[in-house]
Amino acid sequence: MSSWPTNPAHHRWLDQHTRELLAFGRRTADPAGGARWLDARGRPDPRQPVSTLLSSRMTHVYAVGTLLGVPGAAPIAELALRGLTGRLCDEQHGGWFPALGDRTVKACYDHAFVLLAGASATSAGLTGGPALLAAAEEVFVRRFWDEDAGRCVDTWNAGFTVLDGYRGVNGNMHAVEAMLTVAGVTGDDAWLERALRVCRFVADTARAHDWRIPEHYDEHWRPLPEFHRDQPDHPFKPYGATVGHGLEWSRLFLHAEAARPAESWLAEAARSLFDRAVRDGWAVDGRPGFVYTTDWTGAAVVRDRMHWVTTEAISAAAALHRRFGDEQYATWYRTWWDYAAAYQVDHEHGSWFHQLDAENVPTETVWPGKPDLYHSLQATLTARLPLTPMLAPAVAQKLTGPV
Template sequence: MAIADWWAAHTVDHELGGFYGEIDAHNKPVKNASKGIILNARILWFFSEVAQEVDNPDYRAYATRAYDYVISNFFDSEHGGVYWELDAGAAPINTKKQVYAQAFTIYALCAYYQLTGNAQALAHALECFTLVEQHAIDREYEGYLEAFTRDWGLIEDLRLSDKDLNYPKSQNTHLHILEAYTTLYQVCPEPEVNAALKYNIEMFDKYMIDRTTHHLRMFMDLQWNDFSPGYTYGHDIEASWLIAKALESLGDDAYTAKLTPTLIRIAQVTVDEAIGAEGQVIDSYDFATGRTNVDAVWWVQAEALVGFLYAYTTSGDAQFYRAAQNVWQFIKAYQIDHQQGEWFWLSQLQNQNLDPYYKVGFWKCPYHNGRAMMEAMRYLQKMV
């Protein structure tokens, strides 16, 4: 698998352990770069998943390397949960408890448990699950809060990144709690996990899917008032198929039947509003300026491919299959780096200057594109 082989060949940090925190657009490691939990959890998830799909012992070894690094360095032995960021030598430099990070850790540990049967991995996943359920739920207005201090106290800066708005609830965090609990319920089908998974689906149903526009609300205050700055098409289409996968894991046929038309409608709105001239899915629409950002970003194309295949296999509507084909053609022509491997952050349709965009970093991991390839294979197999 080309993506897995690139990550195996270029990202292992033999000097300081684990994996490099950053690799530039020309495959050169940035050896003093910090190491974030999102990158490391997603590497753990990816190699755990691909090792289940491809019979290659190296992939299993890299999954174990990632597991050992996460458990040894990111877990907070005093207060529980995982730190946000370490320096290159694995000393904690940002100890906040971002709920998004706890979710990705659960997701990754469940995948490693599926690969290995390692009981410790599942135990750590359940520890993180318990902490999220204990500390992050808004008992008055429902939903999950964004972030906490190291000891799970209140924190002023709730943002995932500088580009995010500082609100206590976000679609993005809820979405990745959803995918974490989807997998956790598959490996641990206990009543409390079932209840938590259904609760999270209900949060999307009640508060985050705008039934007028069929876009997802992105940033909300405690009372769920919407402060989204615009539409983000990648999150819309990603949410459609991840909610569907959560419903499949939950196994509630009535709830699935109720929500499926809405999920297909989200995909339809993406087709209607977000397809670029070359078949790509564009980035976003800004309310304040009335302008559309036509950039084609790697993760958006990956999620669109899967989302359109989900919509096609569920609805039978051929427009979604054509949309998936067009996105795949765009990925092959403009998003994949055929000379140096992996995918470009920003497609070559718009960007010829690679230098500002890393191949590996805090937010660029093998998760979106690697997952898209595996999920696309699964959907395509259903069509045979």
């Protein structure tokens, strides 16, 4: 039998799980435009506003569903997208507000996902996709890309007149994913060049810190190693090294290398990031699962198991196996799918538990409900796709293979 990342029978299971996830999230679309946060049963959570982040992620997810030929996916994607071209968009100053009722800031993290949504919607031929992509490209280059630094700034005020001094790697990470996707959809290599510059910075900085990635910086890009020590489980900017980001960057480096093979340094950096994240994060407290964060010695800080970390581990292992053919990555891939099936996939109500405690029991202190499908759906596709182009254009080119 072939190893799981290349096993046709496993690919059929992955395809089934993709469609189960898309069925779970079908109630996300808001009739007025945008996507709603889903609770543990897949129902819209009235306590959570329609946000740019979830509207972008679900536009991307259901654009991919459209490309996979899933009935009903396109109307969901187009409703989610309508929120981005309508009530979440700032017609006065440009860009997108964080959420309905929140007009405080404009964040790189959110805008990176709008860029991804526009690219995926364009790839899927969705109404409004090209217009959203063009608007997102213009805003992102003008407001968030720092050409001199070769990476993205993080947060503006709502009017784009005051730039916060904080600089962060998380927004840059999702910007790289979006940039590589835009390059694959439009053929504009300027986006690839930007992505490679960010990757070089992250690789150099991680190498200098034993392959743990400093996430937080001041306006001069000096590391802030103690940032958010008082908020160690912050959902987007936690203290210390974020294990899942080491895995996610590992995969992104391989996508970037596949798009530009001459940048051979990316492959070995991907291996190093993966190895460090696994050593620091996997089952380090005697129980299966990845801890969320560690300190700068590699000691666990937040031991809760976030579902997105497992999905990124799965995707990184699949990418590394495709790149190197080393069976250790196939073994890790199978190990983490087995773990997900045992603990994180909700076999009764659908989708994945977004957070488990250190005993692998579902909890909701950081992530209540099951807000979206972005990470879990991507984990069902990585093993079935080449490393370039990125997910939506690869599915558009029918590169998933037979199921």
